[in-house]
Amino acid sequence: MTDAVAEDLEDLYENAPCGYLSLGPDGRIVKSNLTLSVWIGLSQEELLGKRLRDLLNVAGSIFYETHFAPLLRMQGFFNEVALDFITAQGAKLPVLANALERRDAEGNLLFTRVTIFQASDRRLYERELVEARAAAERGLELERSAAELREQFIAVLGHDLRNPLAGIEAGLRRIQRMGVTDATPAMLDLMFQSVDRMKNLIDDVLDLTRSRLGGGLPLQIEPGRPLAPTLRQIVDELQVAYPDREIDDQFDLSDSVDCDHGRLGQLLSNLLGNALTHGAEDQPIEIRGTTQDGYFKLWVANGGDPIPPAAMERLFQPFYRGEVRASLNGLGLGLYIASQIAQAHAGKMSVTSDPDRTVFTLVMPTRQPDTREVGSDSG
Structure with missing residues (x-):
């Protein structure tokens, strides 16, 4: 290999569009590239000897040790694991990590290669997708509730208005047919009761509408008046x-x-x-x-x-x-x-x-x- 080719390969490794880590058999960093150092604000020398979990936030470190590290030991690799690195300035850096073990002929672990990709834009996009889906589901649920409410409203109101209307109609037809008789005042009282029932139904519907539209019921507070x-x-x-x-x-x-x-x-x-x-x-x-x-x-x-x-x-x-x-x-x-x-x-x-x-x-x-x-x- 010529010096020029070796130099190109070294530059490709150091300045790759992703971070590289090599972990020894004990899980400590033995090598890293310049790209990763720039991202997290730690020099390559400062990264030597650290464990991958040392670069993560507390929750990520626990999750890594309990989920992804065992997965790596069982199958020898993992892909697109979402982690949050903590930079030297204390900022969170969302990343996606891929890992692959290298073992000798006897199955002994030699080292583990880890590639790191920034995922800030991807995480934001995923959150936006989740939020949009949740908003769509909420909207669909509200629409279903509104449709159910409309159906209930029409069915119940139509049923309950029919009875007082029938009473008023029957009374008017009887007066029309028989004229004013001794029974007319009692009949008018019943008709007025039917009117009151209809007014109460309409008032209830108006109150329901006010509360469902989110404005609440209007109040006229009267301080000091005996209740x-x-x-x-x-x-x-x-x-x-x-x-x-x-x-x-x-x-x-x-x-x-x-x-x-x-x-x-x-x-x-x-x-x-x-x-x-x-x-x-x-x-x-x-x-x-x-x-x-x-x-x-x-x-x-x-x-x-x-x-x-x-x-x-x-x-x-x-x-x-x-x-x-x-x-x-x-x-x-x-x-x-x-x-x-x-x-x-x-x-x-x-x-x-x-x-x-x-x-x-x-x-x-x-x-x-x-x-x-x-x-x-x-x-």
Whole structure:
């Protein structure tokens, strides 16, 4: 070999577009090229005697020793192993490493050749691919959820609007056919009740839409206004609608509660309506409201069969109605909207259920931001 050829080969080794390492039988570096030294900021003399793991970060060193070093001993090579070198300046250098052992005729290890390729751009590209795939999967899942929500919305709303509309239509046809009679006022009362049911359904749909769009439910906070009268009014209204049911309510609100009275009244109405629908008719419904240590706590309890564990996970999801009588079916949004009202007040809804009773509980701070519209994150 001429000196010129030898010089070319030496230059090819030292200034190759990749790093070279030669490891002795004990795993220590016996030779390296200039390219690797430039990349990591250590001279070739400084690299002598180091182990490959000494060039890696802590996590990479552990992973190398527990995974790739045994793989190298078993099969004599590994390809495209992703590692992170730590430079002399403490920076991370992503690389891909290939290794190949050289053994003598008796199978004794002579040395191991290792080639190192910078992988910063490749790692970035791979991360971008992973992130893009994750974003696409999230988008697909959101689209599936939206499609399912639309289907549920159309089916449930169409079903539940049909009954009050049918009642109004029947009443109008009877008045049209028979004219005004002694039965007309009672018939008009029933029609107005049907109108109220439709209005409540539409209000629930609007609340669902607001929460699903991410803006949360709008609040009008009224600092200092007594809350107990608002809650008692809700109880009185439902007691009139269910005169045969026993409702035991007690409100001990020693501190004022900054809140949207209409929304908390809506929350209690939903919880109490749920208790009246699902609770045992021969057992009283208990309602308690207290303030303590800066928090307002409201709970509604009813007897009856416990809620099945599988149903517990879905109670606060929209359109979940459980097993209810057809005459009492609504959109299945009551508990979902109650949970959204709680979130809008920086509070939380919870539920416990056993053979003795089922209890829905609201806990929220008594102090809210200044009077203004406040939205909750719908999650």
